[in-house]
Amino acid sequence: MKVSYNWLKELLGIELSPQELAKKLTAVGLPVETIEPLASGLEQIVVAELTAVDPHPNADRLSLTTVNAGENTYSIVCGAQNIKAGDKVPLAPMGSTLPGGLKIKKARLRGVESEGMLCSAEELELELIQTSDGLLQLPADSVPGQSLTRCLGLDDYILDIELTANRSDCLSVRGLTTEIAATLGKKYMLPLPRPVPEAGDGVAIDIQTEHCPRYTGMVIEGVKVGPSPLWAQLRLLACGMRPVNNIVDATNLVMLEWGQPLHAFDLNKLPAPAIAVRQARSGEKIVTLDDKTRELTPEMMLITSGDKPVAIAGVMGSLDSEVDAGTNSVLLESAHFAPLSVRKTAKALGINSEAAARFEKGIDPAIVVPAAHRAASLIQEFADGRPGKLVSVGQEQDLTAKITVDLERVNRLLGTDIQVPEAREILDNLGLAVSEGEVRTQFTVKVAGRRQDLRLEEDIAEELGRIYGLDKVPARLPVAPVTLGMRTRSQRLEALVRETLVGCGLNEMVTYAFISPEQVAKTKARAGVPIANPLTRERSQMRGEMLPSVLETLAVNLAQGRAGAALFELGTVYRSAQPLPAQHTNVVGALCGEAPVHWQGAAQYDFYAIKGVVEQLLAALGIDAEYIAAAPEQYHPGRCALVKCQGKELGYVGQVHPEICVAVKLEKPVYYFDLSFGALIALSPETISFQAPSRYPAIHRDLAVEVDSDVTVARLHGIIEQIGGELLESVQCFDVYSGANLGPNRKSLAFALSFRHQARTLKDKEVQALIDKIISGLEQEAGARLRGR
Template identity: 40%
Template sequence: MFVSYKWLQEYVDLDGISPAELAEKITRTGIEVESVEFRGEGIKNVVVGHVLEKEKHPNADKLNKCLVDIGEGEPVQIICGAPNVDKGQKVAVAKPGAWLPGHVKIKRSKLRGEESNGMICSLQELGVESKLVQKEFANGIYVFPNDVEVGQDAVPLLGLDDTIIELGLTPNRADCLSMLGVAYEVAAILGRDVKLPETEVQEVSDKATEAISVRVDAKEAAPLYTLKVIRNVKIGPSPLWMQVRLMAEGIRPHNNVVDITNYILLEYGQPLHAFDYDKLGSKEIVVRMAHEGEKIVTLDDQEHTLKSSHLVITNGTVPVAMAGVMGGANSEVSDSTTTVLLESAYFDAQTIRTASKDHGLRSEASSRYEKGIDPNRVYPAAERAAMLMAKYAGGEVLSGIVEANHFRVEPAVVTITLEKINRVLGTNITQEEVLDIFKRLQFEAKYEVGRFTVVVPTRRGDITIEEDLIEEVARLYGYDNLPKTLPAGAGTQGGLTKIQKKRRVTKRFLEGAGLYQATTYSLTSEEKARQYALEKREPVRISMPMSEERSVLRLSILPHLLESVAYNVARKNNSVALYEVGNVFLKKAEGEQPEEQEHLAGAITGLWVANLWQGEKKAVDFFVAKGILEGLFEKLGVADAVSFQAQEIDGLHPGRTAKILLGGNVIGFVGQVHPNVQKELDIKETYVFELKLGPVYDYPVEPIQYQPIPRFPAVTRDIALVVDRGVEAGHLQTVIEEAGGALLKSVSIFDLYDGEHMEPGKKSIAFSLTYYDPERTLTDEEVVSQHEKVLAAVKEKTGAELRG
């Protein structure tokens, strides 16, 4: 909700309260202020000018020479390219030295050889959004009404000296979807009175009931429906002050009748609709549920097929409006309208919501009906609109109101004790203080025998139970004034759990390694749910899915992470490295909540290293992905317990995939996406991993043991072992480490050869072995003896031979 500070001043005395101070007070009492914007920021020296003469520029077809009176002695010449500029207009002129939004300074200049002393401005150039500018001025300059004074400051005339406070309203505070609603709220905050707008209207003797009748067949959906009749209206522009207020609130002005209905919508929060009486084709309005398959063309010229759950306004035969949502094109107010039928009604919120959702039509009116309007404003809003139409459209208001009223408005009555208020809030507020708060809110309240009885006005439909009253007392008393306490037995020092610490370590390491964190949907389709799942279970289906694409809970993070990779690659971001830490959902017994497991998944494609000035480029491969995980396991202190074993997994490359084991138990996998899947997603070679984080975080980690730097030299031996192609390097390394005993401190692989000089079915793997004893220098005999044990072990257990 956009709130005009100057408009609000008409209802509440804001003397001594700046817009920023008011915004702070509103926020502190429970309604979030999202922004405070001064509309005229950066505008100086813009005045009203009168175009005395206009002629074509001698050297440019699309420019005009204008002689403009700006109220400062002799008229000045201004070159203007707007197609709608003309003699006799009152326009906004930025004088030389003026400043416009965007830090634009206007100077004297020459355009195609002709002097220009300023600029005739459009509303867009003065900072008004294009979508809010009237259609006749959308592609040109703005033209003031003829009664404005030449030379006066244009900024206040256009409402640009105002401040707009944007409120972020929660659904329960629908009462503040109107200027009057905000006025009541501000008056309660400041302890001041609310001045209601004038609604008294002079009516002619002819009766409205003679011009139209109303019948409501759908009494539950439309319990209160009223009509007023205004004849002899003259369609034209609404007054300037009304136009600028509508634009400040985000609504484009149209004509006086439509603008008045929109103005009342903003002022009272009561949606109105104006019908062209002469286009109705009858003297009867019938409010009913639509016939199945019935059609209506709405004001946006779109045809809609109606359902029996939609409420319509008809002329007794055909629909002329979709109730509470949008009017019909067949009864639209136009320049030829002379008699207006003004609708003000109370419609059922759910009925309006259903129609709005079914047709994808969300209007200012429907949003208010959906959240709930004040039924006691139906009549005064209609009277106020009729008065404005008589005043600004020259209309005659027929006496009386035509209505079908099946609605009895009963304000809510809520009782609560002073003891409960203080017990819940932890305060010692007195009876007088609470009564004063209710008085400021304009709630009728009395206190008897320790209990408050509060009659809640109908504008506050959100207050129905004791807790609602407690909230009102708390926010008006001041959240800052509530005592601060700790739960019994609670310490004063916060901290992270072990899991939270390890989760942060995980994220920091991966981001330090060059991966970006992603967040994807937990909801997926039946087809994708089973892809890459570490545990094969039936997916959990949600009871009310948004669509089939979001109908079940995921069993793996990877499918959506790969979609994110494909999305980036399709937009020429060819090197992508993403990770996500999130939950997967495993089905348990029927009717039970699913088990949630925290997983880590990653997807990497493109270049991993690209130092182009050095001519160095390295594409992502299996060992990059595996190396990232090895670094993470090292950081988490579980590297010694982790191993990788070749594995075939659906959706992954059969020769470039490994399962990950922790303490002998499988916790995940790492590998290349299968070429067929890459082709389907239109991505290049991509490597992925996914693993369970619970076992990693829960794995017992030994305390860090610091060791001195060895004082004695180490002995290194390199061996190249010829083995069958099917023998895994990891298995060889394990055998070597077990046989090496206490003297063997490290084993690393540094070469693999399976070229033409190797016999068929064989490969050569080279290892570097480091021996040392921290207490003494090893002798050659000791190293040779231990080394021979290693060679004997690999030959016995793997059939390996030393390469000659």
């Protein structure tokens, strides 16, 4: 927000320098980014009055002028044609330097000496000021000899204030003056404009959308479009806006003054003497004031006349209805548009207008009508307009709020000792009405619609703290009982998971939780939760699975020349549910390409490597799982297992389907696991029981059996464990063999069995008896045959 220092100073009657004022604003949360002079290089230019204008004796297009510059009179040759005796114009006397660097010296022009230079706006680098061709005509009450900067108010400074999104009230001089006065311990409320006398009939208005609570329109006839008064143009320039003409400048001045955007239509360019506010139709188009054709959607709100769009509500008017030099009657619009509707429309169309910036943050509904009267009075002053009847349709929204405040709680929150009278004075200076409560330190604050950012007691506490002065808050260490911090069970298991996977040689990654529909389609992932207002299409969904994120990260790593990658993540996934989407935490890991080089040479990651990682992770968590062959569509149909424990599914481990790898441009196989962290927490024992190792020796036996090729190791493993009972300490498959000597569709599996008793030494015959039972069980339940029989 850019604002004129002189404007603020004029309204408040303060004597603070621009730097002091900036410091005050910054201290209350309105930081001033820059302070820039409105104009520079004009210090030597003064006001001069033409006392005589005579023809040049030797040139038809030059004039010989006599000028009064206060204490001195000069004779100056001038080529401008728009001058006459009595005009007040800028004078660059001898010895002065113009902003462009030109030094003024005494010169002879066609035989006549000239003792200075009379200047145009362009020569003074004030070309943004709208004037007629020739010399810059100064106000009639200008004093000869006075500094030009003082005469025109060019001794001004532009304060550029950085505003947070919640402070829409400070997008106006009205809000800023209230803030500044409060910091000085005073109260200042900009006086409401007086209604202008109205005459004649008004325009018909029809509101057809819920996004426009109120719309007012006033016809102003007999306007003469031209440049605004110099003071108005300079005020706009000091606020960072370009003067356009007296009609548009009047609406912009009111917007800067009151924070209410307005718009003026050329009444004669409207298709009908009526206005309708409605939603756009699909495919409808409008050419806006920036001469761009905009295609509209039904979510956008329009101002129409005769069903033809004449403005995008709250954003920008149409080129067809703009005010120009031929305009003699205007329709002045002042309305209240829904912030969300304007924000979405402006963003969708890529328009960053001053009006949209205010509407989308929320305006004060109470100022809609007064702002229209203020603009009408300025148009009457600037352009000799005759205001008609103000037609208002809709109701003023009541956005006031009542907040109960406990000052003792506020002081505890801020660390201050603000007393009740001081708190009431601060709030009153901010324009907030305070009424007493049942307890002395409690009161109710009524917040007007202009401060829509104040809705909670904490908001009032912030206001008190800002104005009281955060620099006055004493530095005190907080007093609180010291407690021993502890991790929750979930946090402890998270740390254990990370520690275990890092120990397995995996690197942790942190990926975006947002993915694109294309990623979902390529990886055949579960659909996530769509984002209503995504920043980009690439991040338009909250992921339902982590596989797309993992494959994207692998592809980036391998594309940079890495031979292999071992990654894991403990992240969130999102599932559609009622009434709200659900969020879950999963543990995923992936191996791809070559394993790290060691003394045995390079090796490729495979299914057994990723399964070993899962086994080690589950062992660390105290979970005894089983692996069941499975074939979800994301995995290789012969290299995937469902991980289960106590009948509950933990997730999957296996090789990602080669078609998916091709789709995401991964040339090497990817081995992947995806486990539910919630299930791991539920199945991991909270306490670990200790069992002392047996002091007695173990007896080891190897067992090789022939089975059909479709019999799994897990099935035989289960039979062996069931029959072996408590004496079976461990069982491990250490060899798989198939060959022509076994016959078609047959294979050999070899197991290493270890037997041990906790209280005594086992005898060979006891172990042999168990071996015989195991062989018999394998033969009966799995059709196995002892190898070599």
